[in-house]
Amino acid sequence: GAVVSQHPSWVICKSGTSVKIECRSLDFQATTMFWYRQFPKQSLMLMATSNEGSKATYEQGVEKDKFLINHASLTLSTLTVTSAHPEDSSFYICSASPDSGGHSSYNEQFFGPGTRLTVL
Amino acid sequence: GNSVTQMEGPVTLSEEAFLTINCTYTATGYPSLFWYVQYPGEGLQLLLKATKADDKGSNKGFEATYRKETTSFHLEKGSVQVSDSAVYFCALSDRGNTPLVFGKGTRLSVIA
Numbered sequence: 001g002a003v004v005s006q007h008p009s010w011v012i013c014k015s016g017t018s019v020k021i022e023c024r025s026l027d028f029q030a031t032t033m034f035w036y037r038q039f040p041k042q043s044l045m046l047m048a049t050s051n052e053g054s055k056a057t058y059e060q061g062v063e064k065d066k067f068l069i070n071h072a073s074l075t076l077s078t079l080t081v082t083s084a085h086p087e088d089s090s091f092y093i094c095s096a097s098p099d100s101g102g103h104s105s106y107n108e109q110f111f112g113p114g115t116r117l118t119v120l
Numbered sequence: 121g122n123s124v125t126q127m128e129g130p131v132t133l134s135e136e137a138f139l140t141i142n143c144t145y146t147a148t149g150y151p152s153l154f155w156y157v158q159y160p161g162e163g164l165q166l167l168l169k170a171t172k173a174d175d176k177g178s179n180k181g182f183e184a185t186y187r188k189e190t191t192s193f194h195l196e197k198g199s200v201q202v203s204d205s206a207v208y209f210c211a212l213s214d215r216g217n218t219p220l221v222f223g224k225g226t227r228l229s230v231i232a
Contacts, residue, residue, distance in 0.1 A: 006163075034219045034220075036219075041227070042224070042225070043209065043222045043223065043224045043225045044164075044209070044220075044222050046219045049219060093163055093164065095164075095219075095220070108152075108154070108166065108169060109213070109219075109220055110166075111156075111163045111164040111165070111166075112163055113162060113163040114162065114163040116161075
């Protein structure tokens with residue numbers, strides 16, 4: 001099956017620093033990737049839709065200047081948490097659907113293993 | 121808008137017990153439906169899926185049937201194991217390359 005990787009799997013940083021998280025589709029191309037955030041014992045909340053070659057679309061309430069998304073290629077999207085603070089500590093998960101040329105009605109998404117961010 | 125409602129947890133069962141986790145949805149059109157499982161400290165794994173009404177998804181002894189008339193996609197397993205302890209998420213997607221809409225998740229604990 002399709003594989004999505006994330007790097008790093010966990011990171012601990014000091015308050016005020018920036019952290020970059022990478023999401024890669026290893027064996028398929030994905031024009032669109034999604035970034036989710038998950039607080040402990042809660043569901044996934046969509047943060048933004050990452051589009052290759054264009055600006056990301058952010059969900060209401062998500063600060064685009066704080067969570068910078070770059071979709072550099074058809075297999076890589078990055079999320080940078082700028083000037084991180086303890087309240088940004090969370091589990092960040094990306095997902096992607098293989099490009100289907102618009103002909104497939106099958107909507108499966110493949111998830112990365114997640115990145116646990118702890119801001120001290 | 122689209123939404124997914126699943127039963128609140130946590131659910132605690134003895135090994136070999138029967139499992140049902142209810143999931144209902146609201147959507148325009150004909151969404152695809154999914155169950156994902158998340159083991160402690162890990163990301164989400166697709167457990168099973170159904171893309172049209174009356175489809176039954178099944179995997180690892182789990183199954184769920186897409187019921188359009190009741191807008192439901194309940195997860196069932198006849199005999200749970202300790203290794204099934206995890207959080208289960210019901211989700212829908214109404215077309216390709218759109219984000220999934222998740223339920224709140226149901227934590228299952230199976231005790232020996």
